Amino acid sequence: MSQKTEQSDHANQVVEHFFRHEYSKVIAGLTGKYGVVHIDLIEDAVQEALIKAMGSWPFNEVPKNPSGWIYQVARNHLLDTLKRDSKMESSRETEQMTSASDEIVMTDLPSDIEIQDEELRMMFVCCHPSLSIEYQIVLTLKWLCGFSNAEIASALLKKEDAVAKALTRGKAKLKTAEDAMHIPLGKDLEQRLAVMLKILYLLFNEGYSASQGAALIKQDLCFESIRLGSILLQNKHCNIAPLYALLALMCFQASRFNARINAGGEFVTLENQNRLLWDQRLIAKGNAYLAKASETEVITDYHAQAGIAYYHCSAATFEETRWASILGLYDLQAQITPSPVAALNRIVAFAKVHGAQKGLKELAKIEKEKKLQQYYLFYAIKGELLRNAGDLPKAASVLKEAIKLTQNETEKTFLKKKLETLFDSK
Amino acid sequence: MTNYMYLFRGGQNTSTLSPEEMQAHMGKWMSWMGGLKEKGQLIDGLPLAGEGKTVTQEVVTDGPYTEGKEVVGGYLIVNASTLDEASEIANGCPIIAEGGSVEVREILAMPEPVEN
Numbered sequence: 163m164s165q166k167t168e169q170s171d172h173a174n175q176v177v178e179h180f181f182r183h184e185y186s187k188v189i190a191g192l193t194g195k196y197g198v199v200h201i202d203l204i205e206d207a208v209q210e211a212l213i214k215a216m217g218s219w220p221f222n223e224v225p226k227n228p229s230g231w232i233y234q235v236a237r238n239h240l241l242d243t244l245k246r247d248s249k250m251e252s253s254r255e256t257e258q259m260t261s262a263s264d265e266i267v268m269t270d271l272p273s274d275i276e277i278q279d280e281e282l283r284m285m286f287v288c289c290h291p292s293l294s295i296e297y298q299i300v301l302t303l304k305w306l307c308g309f310s311n312a313e314i315a316s317a318l319l320k321k322e323d324a325v326a327k328a329l330t331r332g333k334a335k336l337k338t339a340e341d342a343m344h345i346p347l348g349k350d351l352e353q354r355l356a357v358m359l360k361i362l363y364l365l366f367n368e369g370y371s372a373s374q375g376a377a378l379i380k381q382d383l384c385f386e387s388i389r390l391g392s393i394l395l396q397n398k399h400c401n402i403a404p405l406y407a408l409l410a411l412m413c414f415q416a417s418r419f420n421a422r423i424n425a426g427g428e429f430v431t432l433e434n435q436n437r438l439l440w441d442q443r444l445i446a447k448g449n450a451y452l453a454k455a456s457e458t459e460v461i462t463d464y465h466a467q468a469g470i471a472y473y474h475c476s477a478a479t480f481e482e483t484r485w486a487s488i489l490g491l492y493d494l495q496a497q498i499t500p501s502p503v504a505a506l507n508r509i510v511a512f513a514k515v516h517g518a519q520k521g522l523k524e525l526a527k528i529e530k531e532k533k534l535q536q537y538y539l540f541y542a543i544k545g546e547l548l549r550n551a552g553d554l555p556k557a558a559s560v561l562k563e564a565i566k567l568t569q570n571e572t573e574k575t576f577l578k579k580k581l582e583t584l585f586d587s588k
Numbered sequence: 589m590t591n592y593m594y595l596f597r598g599g600q601n602t603s604t605l606s607p608e609e610m611q612a613h614m615g616k617w618m619s620w621m622g623g624l625k626e627k628g629q630l631i632d633g634l635p636l637a638g639e640g641k642t643v644t645q646e647v648v649t650d651g652p653y654t655e656g657k658e659v660v661g662g663y664l665i666v667n668a669s670t671l672d673e674a675s676e677i678a679n680g681c682p683i684i685a686e687g688g689s690v691e692v693r694e695i696l697a698m699p700e701p702v703e704n
Contacts, residue, residue, distance in 0.1 A: 176615070182606075182611070220614060
Protein backbone atom coordinates (compact mmCIF):
# COMPACT_ATOMS: atom_id res chain seq x y z
CA MET A 163 0.00 0.00 0.00
CA SER A 164 1.37 3.38 -0.90
CA GLN A 165 1.82 6.05 1.73
CA LYS A 166 -0.81 8.21 0.06
CA THR A 167 -3.71 5.75 0.22
CA GLU A 168 -2.67 4.78 3.72
CA GLN A 169 -2.98 8.38 4.79
CA SER A 170 -6.36 9.01 3.27
CA ASP A 171 -7.65 5.76 4.80
CA HIS A 172 -6.97 7.08 8.26
CA ALA A 173 -8.37 10.52 7.59
CA ASN A 174 -11.48 8.91 6.14
CA GLN A 175 -12.40 7.27 9.41
CA VAL A 176 -14.62 10.31 9.76
CA VAL A 177 -16.94 10.90 6.81
CA GLU A 178 -16.71 14.02 4.72
CA HIS A 179 -18.31 17.14 6.24
CA PHE A 180 -19.06 15.15 9.41
CA PHE A 181 -18.14 18.00 11.78
CA ARG A 182 -20.06 20.55 9.78
CA HIS A 183 -23.21 18.45 9.79
CA GLU A 184 -22.78 17.45 13.43
CA TYR A 185 -22.53 21.12 14.31
CA SER A 186 -25.91 21.66 12.71
CA LYS A 187 -27.46 18.64 14.41
CA VAL A 188 -26.22 19.40 17.90
CA ILE A 189 -27.07 23.10 17.63
CA ALA A 190 -30.58 22.09 16.58
CA GLY A 191 -30.89 19.40 19.26
CA LEU A 192 -29.75 21.62 22.12
CA THR A 193 -31.67 24.67 20.94
CA GLY A 194 -34.80 22.55 20.67
CA LYS A 195 -34.30 21.48 24.26
CA TYR A 196 -33.01 24.62 25.97
CA GLY A 197 -34.38 27.35 23.74
CA VAL A 198 -32.97 29.96 21.42
CA VAL A 199 -32.45 32.32 24.39
CA HIS A 200 -29.36 30.27 25.22
CA ILE A 201 -28.08 30.15 21.66
CA ASP A 202 -24.77 31.87 22.41
CA LEU A 203 -23.90 29.36 25.11
CA ILE A 204 -25.07 26.54 22.85
CA GLU A 205 -22.83 27.71 20.02
CA ASP A 206 -19.88 27.84 22.42
CA ALA A 207 -20.67 24.40 23.79
CA VAL A 208 -20.82 22.78 20.36
CA GLN A 209 -17.63 24.52 19.25
CA GLU A 210 -15.96 23.32 22.45
CA ALA A 211 -17.12 19.74 21.86
CA LEU A 212 -15.74 19.74 18.33
CA ILE A 213 -12.41 21.14 19.54
CA LYS A 214 -12.27 18.31 22.09
CA ALA A 215 -13.02 15.74 19.41
CA MET A 216 -10.38 17.21 17.14
CA GLY A 217 -7.78 17.14 19.91
CA SER A 218 -8.46 13.71 21.32
CA TRP A 219 -9.74 11.45 18.55
CA PRO A 220 -6.41 11.15 16.73
CA PHE A 221 -4.75 9.94 19.95
CA ASN A 222 -7.45 7.38 20.67
CA GLU A 223 -9.89 5.63 18.44
CA VAL A 224 -12.81 7.46 16.88
CA PRO A 225 -15.68 6.72 19.32
CA LYS A 226 -18.15 4.02 18.26
CA ASN A 227 -20.95 6.58 18.23
CA PRO A 228 -19.18 9.79 17.19
CA SER A 229 -22.43 11.79 16.87
CA GLY A 230 -23.52 10.77 20.35
CA TRP A 231 -20.08 11.60 21.70
CA ILE A 232 -20.20 15.14 20.37
CA TYR A 233 -23.78 15.65 21.52
CA GLN A 234 -22.98 14.41 25.01
CA VAL A 235 -19.83 16.50 25.41
CA ALA A 236 -21.60 19.61 24.11
CA ARG A 237 -24.60 19.08 26.38
CA ASN A 238 -22.41 18.54 29.44
CA HIS A 239 -20.48 21.68 28.62
CA LEU A 240 -23.70 23.65 28.19
CA LEU A 241 -25.21 22.40 31.43
CA ASP A 242 -22.02 23.14 33.34
CA THR A 243 -22.06 26.69 32.04
CA LEU A 244 -25.74 27.16 32.81
CA LYS A 245 -25.19 25.83 36.31
CA ARG A 246 -22.22 28.08 36.90
CA ASP A 247 -24.10 31.10 35.58
CA SER A 248 -27.15 30.35 37.66
CA LYS A 249 -25.07 30.27 40.84
CA MET A 250 -24.31 33.91 40.25
CA GLU A 251 -27.97 34.74 39.80
CA SER A 252 -30.74 34.26 42.33
CA SER A 253 -34.16 32.86 43.24
CA ARG A 254 -36.53 31.27 40.74
CA GLU A 255 -34.17 31.10 37.83
CA THR A 256 -31.77 29.08 39.94
CA GLU A 257 -34.47 26.56 40.75
CA GLN A 258 -35.19 26.02 37.11
CA MET A 259 -31.54 25.60 36.33
CA THR A 260 -30.97 23.10 39.08
CA SER A 261 -33.63 20.91 37.62
CA ALA A 262 -31.99 21.24 34.23
CA SER A 263 -28.57 20.36 35.56
CA ASP A 264 -29.94 17.19 37.13
CA GLU A 265 -30.01 15.92 33.61
CA ILE A 266 -26.21 15.83 33.47
CA VAL A 267 -26.38 12.30 34.80
CA MET A 268 -28.81 11.28 32.10
CA THR A 269 -27.14 9.61 29.20
CA ASP A 270 -30.17 9.43 26.92
CA LEU A 271 -29.41 10.80 23.52
CA PRO A 272 -31.94 12.04 21.02
CA SER A 273 -32.69 9.60 18.20
CA ASP A 274 -31.82 10.37 14.60
CA ILE A 275 -35.45 11.12 13.92
CA GLU A 276 -35.70 13.51 16.85
CA ILE A 277 -32.58 15.31 15.68
CA GLN A 278 -33.97 15.52 12.18
CA ASP A 279 -37.15 17.07 13.57
CA GLU A 280 -35.08 19.58 15.51
CA GLU A 281 -33.09 20.49 12.41
CA LEU A 282 -36.35 21.02 10.62
CA ARG A 283 -37.58 23.21 13.45
CA MET A 284 -34.31 25.14 13.31
CA MET A 285 -34.94 25.81 9.63
CA PHE A 286 -38.27 27.33 10.62
CA VAL A 287 -36.55 29.37 13.32
CA CYS A 288 -34.08 30.75 10.77
CA CYS A 289 -36.96 31.82 8.53
CA HIS A 290 -38.90 33.52 11.32
CA PRO A 291 -40.90 36.48 9.96
CA SER A 292 -39.19 38.94 12.32
CA LEU A 293 -35.96 38.44 10.37
CA SER A 294 -34.92 40.14 7.15
CA ILE A 295 -33.86 37.93 4.25
CA GLU A 296 -30.24 38.83 4.95
CA TYR A 297 -30.50 37.63 8.56
CA GLN A 298 -32.39 34.52 7.49
CA ILE A 299 -29.61 33.60 5.10
CA VAL A 300 -26.68 34.15 7.47
CA LEU A 301 -28.42 32.35 10.34
CA THR A 302 -29.21 29.40 8.10
CA LEU A 303 -25.58 29.23 7.02
CA LYS A 304 -24.37 29.50 10.61
CA TRP A 305 -26.69 27.08 12.37
CA LEU A 306 -27.74 24.65 9.69
CA CYS A 307 -24.65 24.54 7.50
CA GLY A 308 -22.04 24.99 10.23
CA PHE A 309 -20.24 27.76 8.35
CA SER A 310 -17.89 30.03 10.29
CA ASN A 311 -18.23 33.79 9.91
CA ALA A 312 -15.25 33.76 7.57
CA GLU A 313 -16.82 31.03 5.43
CA ILE A 314 -20.16 32.85 5.30
CA ALA A 315 -18.34 36.02 4.27
CA SER A 316 -16.49 34.24 1.52
CA ALA A 317 -19.58 32.40 0.28
CA LEU A 318 -21.71 35.55 0.14
CA LEU A 319 -18.88 37.90 -0.88
CA LYS A 320 -19.46 39.99 2.21
CA LYS A 321 -17.13 41.46 4.79
CA GLU A 322 -16.60 39.32 7.87
CA ASP A 323 -17.66 42.02 10.29
CA ALA A 324 -20.85 42.61 8.29
CA VAL A 325 -21.63 38.92 8.74
CA ALA A 326 -20.90 39.12 12.46
CA LYS A 327 -23.18 42.12 12.78
CA ALA A 328 -26.02 40.41 10.91
CA LEU A 329 -25.67 37.33 13.11
CA THR A 330 -25.76 39.34 16.32
CA ARG A 331 -28.80 41.32 15.24
CA GLY A 332 -30.61 38.28 13.92
CA LYS A 333 -30.02 36.40 17.16
CA ALA A 334 -31.20 39.36 19.22
CA LYS A 335 -34.45 39.44 17.25
CA LEU A 336 -35.07 35.75 17.78
CA LYS A 337 -34.30 35.91 21.49
CA THR A 338 -37.10 38.43 21.97
CA ALA A 339 -39.60 36.73 19.67
CA GLU A 340 -41.89 34.68 21.87
CA ASP A 341 -42.88 32.31 19.11
CA ALA A 342 -39.35 31.86 17.76
CA MET A 343 -39.38 28.12 18.41
CA HIS A 344 -42.96 27.44 17.34
CA ILE A 345 -43.64 25.54 14.17
CA PRO A 346 -46.44 27.38 12.44
CA LEU A 347 -49.65 25.70 11.27
CA GLY A 348 -52.00 26.04 8.31
CA LYS A 349 -51.62 29.18 6.26
CA ASP A 350 -48.69 30.36 8.37
CA LEU A 351 -46.90 27.12 7.70
CA GLU A 352 -47.46 27.55 3.98
CA GLN A 353 -46.03 31.05 4.07
CA ARG A 354 -43.03 30.03 6.14
CA LEU A 355 -42.35 27.13 3.81
CA ALA A 356 -42.41 29.47 0.84
CA VAL A 357 -39.80 31.65 2.57
CA MET A 358 -37.70 28.60 3.30
CA LEU A 359 -37.74 27.49 -0.32
CA LYS A 360 -36.77 30.97 -1.37
CA ILE A 361 -33.85 30.96 1.06
CA LEU A 362 -32.66 27.61 -0.29
CA TYR A 363 -33.05 28.92 -3.83
CA LEU A 364 -31.04 32.04 -3.03
CA LEU A 365 -28.33 30.05 -1.25
CA PHE A 366 -28.04 27.74 -4.20
CA ASN A 367 -27.86 30.59 -6.70
CA GLU A 368 -25.24 32.34 -4.61
CA GLY A 369 -23.18 29.20 -4.74
CA TYR A 370 -23.89 28.55 -8.39
CA SER A 371 -22.89 31.95 -9.72
CA ALA A 372 -19.53 31.57 -11.40
CA SER A 373 -16.69 32.94 -9.36
CA GLN A 374 -13.02 32.52 -8.89
CA GLY A 375 -11.04 31.87 -5.75
CA ALA A 376 -13.71 30.71 -3.40
CA ALA A 377 -14.99 28.06 -5.80
CA LEU A 378 -14.97 25.27 -3.24
CA ILE A 379 -16.96 26.99 -0.55
CA LYS A 380 -19.43 28.09 -3.21
CA GLN A 381 -19.91 24.52 -4.34
CA ASP A 382 -20.44 23.50 -0.71
CA LEU A 383 -23.17 26.10 -0.53
CA CYS A 384 -25.03 24.38 -3.35
CA PHE A 385 -24.75 20.95 -1.81
CA GLU A 386 -25.84 22.30 1.57
CA SER A 387 -28.96 23.75 -0.07
CA ILE A 388 -29.72 20.33 -1.50
CA ARG A 389 -29.11 18.70 1.88
CA LEU A 390 -31.46 21.10 3.68
CA GLY A 391 -34.06 20.58 0.97
CA SER A 392 -33.81 16.84 1.57
CA ILE A 393 -34.41 17.36 5.29
CA LEU A 394 -37.58 19.27 4.49
CA LEU A 395 -38.62 16.47 2.21
CA GLN A 396 -38.66 13.99 5.09
CA ASN A 397 -41.55 15.80 6.73
CA LYS A 398 -45.05 15.06 5.52
CA HIS A 399 -46.18 18.65 5.98
CA CYS A 400 -43.25 20.04 4.08
CA ASN A 401 -42.81 17.74 1.10
CA ILE A 402 -44.85 19.91 -1.22
CA ALA A 403 -44.58 19.88 -5.00
CA PRO A 404 -42.61 23.15 -5.26
CA LEU A 405 -39.96 21.64 -2.97
CA TYR A 406 -39.60 18.66 -5.30
CA ALA A 407 -39.31 21.06 -8.22
CA LEU A 408 -36.67 23.13 -6.42
CA LEU A 409 -34.67 20.01 -5.56
CA ALA A 410 -34.89 18.85 -9.16
CA LEU A 411 -33.64 22.23 -10.33
CA MET A 412 -30.74 22.19 -7.87
CA CYS A 413 -29.71 18.63 -8.77
CA PHE A 414 -29.76 19.38 -12.51
CA GLN A 415 -27.69 22.53 -12.08
CA ALA A 416 -25.23 20.92 -9.67
CA SER A 417 -24.68 18.02 -12.08
CA ARG A 418 -22.68 20.33 -14.34
CA PHE A 419 -20.17 21.54 -11.74
CA ASN A 420 -17.23 19.57 -13.05
CA ALA A 421 -17.81 20.71 -16.62
CA ARG A 422 -18.30 24.42 -15.94
CA ILE A 423 -14.70 25.30 -15.15
CA ASN A 424 -11.83 24.04 -17.28
CA ALA A 425 -8.36 23.00 -16.11
CA GLY A 426 -7.18 26.61 -16.45
CA GLY A 427 -9.95 27.82 -14.13
CA GLU A 428 -11.86 29.42 -16.98
CA PHE A 429 -15.62 29.41 -17.30
CA VAL A 430 -16.98 27.03 -19.96
CA THR A 431 -20.38 27.77 -21.51
CA LEU A 432 -23.06 25.16 -21.83
CA GLU A 433 -22.34 24.93 -25.53
CA ASN A 434 -18.70 24.01 -25.01
CA GLN A 435 -18.99 21.80 -21.96
CA ASN A 436 -17.85 18.19 -22.07
CA ARG A 437 -21.15 16.51 -21.32
CA LEU A 438 -19.42 13.33 -20.22
CA LEU A 439 -18.34 15.26 -17.12
CA TRP A 440 -21.93 15.86 -16.06
CA ASP A 441 -22.85 13.94 -12.93
CA GLN A 442 -25.39 11.37 -14.10
CA ARG A 443 -26.20 10.38 -10.53
CA LEU A 444 -27.43 13.89 -9.78
CA ILE A 445 -29.29 14.05 -13.08
CA ALA A 446 -31.09 10.82 -12.21
CA LYS A 447 -31.98 12.29 -8.82
CA GLY A 448 -33.23 15.42 -10.53
CA ASN A 449 -35.39 13.32 -12.85
CA ALA A 450 -36.95 11.51 -9.92
CA TYR A 451 -37.67 14.76 -8.08
CA LEU A 452 -39.13 16.30 -11.22
CA ALA A 453 -41.47 13.34 -11.66
CA LYS A 454 -42.73 13.86 -8.08
CA ALA A 455 -43.02 17.60 -8.66
CA SER A 456 -45.31 16.95 -11.61
CA GLU A 457 -47.90 15.20 -9.44
CA THR A 458 -49.67 18.47 -8.86
CA GLU A 459 -52.07 20.92 -10.43
CA VAL A 460 -50.19 23.96 -9.25
CA ILE A 461 -47.22 24.90 -11.40
CA THR A 462 -44.68 27.22 -9.82
CA ASP A 463 -41.69 29.17 -10.99
CA TYR A 464 -39.52 26.33 -9.62
CA HIS A 465 -41.34 23.90 -11.90
CA ALA A 466 -40.62 26.01 -14.95
CA GLN A 467 -36.97 26.45 -14.04
CA ALA A 468 -36.55 22.76 -13.23
CA GLY A 469 -38.12 21.89 -16.57
CA ILE A 470 -35.70 24.14 -18.43
CA ALA A 471 -32.77 22.63 -16.56
CA TYR A 472 -34.13 19.17 -17.37
CA TYR A 473 -34.11 19.83 -21.12
CA HIS A 474 -30.53 21.04 -20.92
CA CYS A 475 -29.42 18.03 -18.91
CA SER A 476 -31.19 15.53 -21.14
CA ALA A 477 -29.67 16.79 -24.40
CA ALA A 478 -26.83 14.54 -25.50
CA THR A 479 -25.24 17.41 -27.44
CA PHE A 480 -25.78 21.15 -27.51
CA GLU A 481 -27.21 20.86 -31.03
CA GLU A 482 -29.81 18.39 -29.84
CA THR A 483 -31.16 20.77 -27.19
CA ARG A 484 -34.94 21.03 -27.47
CA TRP A 485 -35.14 24.80 -27.66
CA ALA A 486 -38.84 24.90 -28.56
CA SER A 487 -39.72 23.06 -25.34
CA ILE A 488 -37.41 25.33 -23.37
CA LEU A 489 -38.99 28.40 -24.92
CA GLY A 490 -42.40 27.06 -23.93
CA LEU A 491 -41.24 26.83 -20.31
CA TYR A 492 -39.84 30.36 -20.40
CA ASP A 493 -43.20 31.53 -21.66
CA LEU A 494 -44.81 29.69 -18.77
CA GLN A 495 -42.39 31.24 -16.30
CA ALA A 496 -43.15 34.69 -17.68
CA GLN A 497 -46.83 34.06 -16.87
CA ILE A 498 -46.21 32.79 -13.34
CA THR A 499 -43.61 35.30 -12.19
CA PRO A 500 -42.86 37.92 -14.79
CA SER A 501 -39.41 39.39 -14.30
CA PRO A 502 -37.00 41.26 -16.59
CA VAL A 503 -34.22 38.76 -15.92
CA ALA A 504 -36.42 35.80 -16.80
CA ALA A 505 -37.57 37.64 -19.91
CA LEU A 506 -33.94 38.15 -20.87
CA ASN A 507 -33.09 34.46 -20.47
CA ARG A 508 -36.15 33.65 -22.55
CA ILE A 509 -34.67 35.59 -25.46
CA VAL A 510 -31.78 33.13 -25.69
CA ALA A 511 -34.21 30.26 -26.25
CA PHE A 512 -36.36 32.43 -28.50
CA ALA A 513 -33.41 33.22 -30.78
CA LYS A 514 -32.46 29.55 -30.94
CA VAL A 515 -35.95 28.77 -32.22
CA HIS A 516 -36.67 31.81 -34.39
CA GLY A 517 -33.21 33.08 -35.32
CA ALA A 518 -31.02 35.98 -34.21
CA GLN A 519 -32.83 38.69 -36.22
CA LYS A 520 -36.19 37.98 -34.58
CA GLY A 521 -34.38 37.57 -31.27
CA LEU A 522 -33.03 41.09 -31.53
CA LYS A 523 -36.53 42.41 -32.21
CA GLU A 524 -37.80 40.58 -29.14
CA LEU A 525 -34.91 41.99 -27.12
CA ALA A 526 -35.79 45.52 -28.20
CA LYS A 527 -39.14 45.06 -26.44
CA ILE A 528 -37.51 44.74 -23.04
CA GLU A 529 -34.59 47.10 -23.67
CA LYS A 530 -36.24 49.87 -21.67
CA GLU A 531 -36.34 47.78 -18.48
CA LYS A 532 -34.40 49.64 -15.81
CA LYS A 533 -33.14 46.47 -14.23
CA LEU A 534 -31.52 45.34 -17.46
CA GLN A 535 -29.74 48.54 -18.37
CA GLN A 536 -26.96 47.97 -15.87
CA TYR A 537 -27.00 44.19 -16.20
CA TYR A 538 -23.95 42.80 -18.00
CA LEU A 539 -25.82 39.70 -19.17
CA PHE A 540 -28.20 41.85 -21.19
CA TYR A 541 -25.27 43.20 -23.20
CA ALA A 542 -23.58 39.83 -23.38
CA ILE A 543 -26.71 38.29 -24.88
CA LYS A 544 -27.29 41.23 -27.18
CA GLY A 545 -23.69 40.98 -28.37
CA GLU A 546 -24.10 37.30 -29.11
CA LEU A 547 -27.30 37.93 -31.09
CA LEU A 548 -25.68 40.75 -33.07
CA ARG A 549 -22.73 38.50 -33.85
CA ASN A 550 -25.03 35.74 -35.05
CA ALA A 551 -26.97 38.27 -37.12
CA GLY A 552 -23.69 39.31 -38.74
CA ASP A 553 -23.45 42.84 -37.32
CA LEU A 554 -19.90 42.53 -35.98
CA PRO A 555 -19.03 46.19 -35.29
CA LYS A 556 -22.17 46.68 -33.25
CA ALA A 557 -21.59 43.35 -31.48
CA ALA A 558 -18.12 44.56 -30.48
CA SER A 559 -19.35 47.77 -28.88
CA VAL A 560 -22.10 45.95 -26.99
CA LEU A 561 -19.66 43.32 -25.72
CA LYS A 562 -17.39 46.09 -24.46
CA GLU A 563 -20.32 47.43 -22.48
CA ALA A 564 -20.87 43.96 -20.99
CA ILE A 565 -17.21 43.71 -19.99
CA LYS A 566 -17.40 47.10 -18.32
CA LEU A 567 -20.44 46.08 -16.28
CA THR A 568 -19.37 42.69 -14.98
CA GLN A 569 -17.67 42.51 -11.60
CA ASN A 570 -16.84 38.87 -11.89
CA GLU A 571 -13.32 38.14 -13.12
CA THR A 572 -14.17 34.72 -14.57
CA GLU A 573 -16.99 36.24 -16.59
CA LYS A 574 -14.80 39.14 -17.61
CA THR A 575 -12.11 36.86 -19.01
CA PHE A 576 -14.74 34.91 -20.85
CA LEU A 577 -16.27 38.01 -22.46
CA LYS A 578 -12.89 39.45 -23.39
CA LYS A 579 -12.01 36.26 -25.18
CA LYS A 580 -15.27 36.47 -27.05
CA LEU A 581 -14.54 40.03 -28.07
CA GLU A 582 -11.03 39.15 -29.25
CA THR A 583 -12.23 36.32 -31.44
CA LEU A 584 -15.25 38.20 -32.71
CA PHE A 585 -13.81 39.04 -36.11
CA ASP A 586 -12.12 35.63 -36.56
CA SER A 587 -15.36 33.76 -36.54
CA LYS A 588 -16.76 34.79 -39.89
CA MET B 589 14.89 -0.38 19.57
CA THR B 590 14.45 2.55 21.90
CA ASN B 591 11.43 4.51 22.99
CA TYR B 592 11.30 8.24 22.49
CA MET B 593 8.96 10.80 23.93
CA TYR B 594 7.52 13.51 21.73
CA LEU B 595 6.30 16.69 23.39
CA PHE B 596 4.10 18.83 21.17
CA ARG B 597 4.25 22.57 21.64
CA GLY B 598 2.24 25.32 20.03
CA GLY B 599 0.75 24.80 16.60
CA GLN B 600 -2.45 26.15 15.20
CA ASN B 601 -4.84 28.28 17.24
CA THR B 602 -7.84 26.02 16.92
CA SER B 603 -10.42 28.07 18.83
CA THR B 604 -11.60 30.03 15.79
CA LEU B 605 -11.61 27.22 13.24
CA SER B 606 -14.85 26.33 11.49
CA PRO B 607 -16.17 22.77 11.87
CA GLU B 608 -14.98 22.01 8.35
CA GLU B 609 -11.49 23.32 9.09
CA MET B 610 -11.39 21.40 12.36
CA GLN B 611 -12.15 18.20 10.55
CA ALA B 612 -9.41 18.87 8.02
CA HIS B 613 -6.99 19.59 10.87
CA MET B 614 -7.97 16.40 12.66
CA GLY B 615 -7.66 14.43 9.43
CA LYS B 616 -3.99 15.38 9.15
CA TRP B 617 -3.24 14.21 12.68
CA MET B 618 -5.17 10.99 12.15
CA SER B 619 -3.23 10.27 8.98
CA TRP B 620 0.08 10.84 10.69
CA MET B 621 -0.66 8.91 13.85
CA GLY B 622 -2.49 6.20 11.93
CA GLY B 623 0.64 5.72 9.84
CA LEU B 624 2.77 5.32 12.98
CA LYS B 625 0.30 2.85 14.44
CA GLU B 626 0.33 0.79 11.28
CA LYS B 627 4.12 0.53 11.31
CA GLY B 628 4.08 -0.48 14.97
CA GLN B 629 5.99 2.65 15.96
CA LEU B 630 3.33 4.15 18.20
CA ILE B 631 3.58 2.95 21.78
CA ASP B 632 1.39 5.40 23.67
CA GLY B 633 0.23 8.99 23.75
CA LEU B 634 -2.47 11.38 24.92
CA PRO B 635 -3.45 15.01 24.56
CA LEU B 636 -3.06 17.34 27.54
CA ALA B 637 -5.52 19.95 28.79
CA GLY B 638 -4.56 23.59 28.42
CA GLU B 639 -4.91 24.46 32.08
CA GLY B 640 -2.56 23.22 34.75
CA LYS B 641 -0.69 24.07 37.92
CA THR B 642 2.96 24.51 38.67
CA VAL B 643 4.10 23.53 42.12
CA THR B 644 7.29 24.97 43.59
CA GLN B 645 8.72 25.14 47.08
CA GLU B 646 7.14 28.53 47.71
CA VAL B 647 3.92 28.57 45.78
CA VAL B 648 1.42 26.77 43.60
CA THR B 649 0.52 28.76 40.50
CA ASP B 650 -2.08 28.38 37.80
CA GLY B 651 -1.05 27.80 34.20
CA PRO B 652 2.73 27.86 34.17
CA TYR B 653 2.89 29.01 30.60
CA THR B 654 3.44 32.57 29.65
CA GLU B 655 2.95 32.09 25.94
CA GLY B 656 0.70 29.86 23.86
CA LYS B 657 3.58 28.39 21.96
CA GLU B 658 5.12 27.15 25.21
CA VAL B 659 2.10 25.01 26.00
CA VAL B 660 2.63 21.28 25.74
CA GLY B 661 -0.51 20.10 24.01
CA GLY B 662 0.17 16.40 24.20
CA TYR B 663 2.75 13.65 24.17
CA LEU B 664 3.50 10.47 22.26
CA ILE B 665 5.83 7.59 22.91
CA VAL B 666 7.31 6.32 19.72
CA ASN B 667 9.61 3.43 18.97
CA ALA B 668 12.67 4.13 16.80
CA SER B 669 16.20 2.83 16.40
CA THR B 670 18.09 6.10 16.77
CA LEU B 671 17.45 9.67 17.86
CA ASP B 672 17.92 10.73 14.25
CA GLU B 673 15.23 8.35 13.06
CA ALA B 674 12.89 9.52 15.83
CA SER B 675 13.47 13.13 14.77
CA GLU B 676 12.85 12.20 11.16
CA ILE B 677 9.48 10.68 12.12
CA ALA B 678 8.62 13.75 14.19
CA ASN B 679 9.31 15.91 11.18
CA GLY B 680 6.21 14.44 9.52
CA CYS B 681 3.98 15.68 12.32
CA PRO B 682 1.34 18.20 11.15
CA ILE B 683 2.27 20.54 14.00
CA ILE B 684 5.52 21.42 12.21
CA ALA B 685 3.70 22.92 9.22
CA GLU B 686 1.44 24.82 11.64
CA GLY B 687 4.41 26.58 13.20
CA GLY B 688 4.61 24.42 16.30
CA SER B 689 7.44 22.17 17.48
CA VAL B 690 8.10 18.64 18.65
CA GLU B 691 10.65 18.01 21.34
CA VAL B 692 12.14 14.53 20.89
CA ARG B 693 13.69 12.87 23.96
CA GLU B 694 15.01 9.41 24.47
CA ILE B 695 13.34 7.52 27.30
CA LEU B 696 16.03 5.87 29.37
CA ALA B 697 15.29 2.27 30.15
CA MET B 698 16.48 0.32 33.17
CA PRO B 699 19.45 -1.81 32.18
CA GLU B 700 18.29 -5.38 31.54
CA PRO B 701 19.65 -7.87 34.11
CA VAL B 702 22.18 -10.11 32.42
CA GLU B 703 21.60 -13.82 32.95
CA ASN B 704 24.39 -16.28 32.96
